[in-house]
Amino acid sequence: MANITVCMYCDDEEEYVIKEEPQHIKIRDIEFDTMFKYAYCKKCGGDMYPSELGLYNDLQMFDGYRERAGLLTSKQIKDIRKKRGMSQMEFSQFLRLGDKTIARYETGTIQEKSIDLLMRLASNDETFKIIQKLNKNR
Numbered sequence: 001m002a003n004i005t006v007c008m009y010c011d012d013e014e015e016y017v018i019k020e021e022p023q024h025i026k027i028r029d030i031e032f033d034t035m036f037k038y039a040y041c042k043k044c045g046g047d048m049y050p051s052e053l054g055l056y057n058d059l060q061m062f063d064g065y066r067e068r069a070g071l072l073t074s075k076q077i078k079d080i081r082k083k084r085g086m087s088q089m090e091f092s093q094f095l096r097l098g099d100k101t102i103a104r105y106e107t108g109t110i111q112e113k114s115i116d117l118l119m120r121l122a123s124n125d126e127t128f129k130i131i132q133k134l135n136k137n138r
Contacts (some may be wrong), residue, residue, distance in 0.1 A: 009046035027065040034064045062108045080123040
């Protein structure tokens with residue numbers, strides 16, 4: 001399947017190529033290097049902006065920060081949630097967060113350290129059971 005999106009230079013849907021390029025990032029007080037993916041029109045060589053690459057680059061950036069800040073990455077959060085057999089909303093409610101909070105963390109939003117700790121506690125079987133008991137009346 002070809003990669004196709006609208007090229008603003010050709011003013012038509014065109015096929016594009018993806019190239020990885022290094023980026024230097026600074027988020028809060030942490031600087032690091034990562035690789036972003038960029039799309040270029042096969043016909044004219046102009047920049048193209050398929051949404052999936054924007055999402056990919058966001059995750060590269062935010063997970064890069066998380067790793068260096070000692071926080072769970074989006075994949076680690078998803079793995080904890082799946083280990084518990086919960087949807088994003090169910091896991092959010094289980095942790096007494098807003099309904100969309102876990103969905104945001106899994107797609108890039110950087111969690112606070114206190115929420116990170118709470119998710120880590122939910123990954124442990126014993127503390128998971130304690131949280132379950134505390135939520136029993138909910």
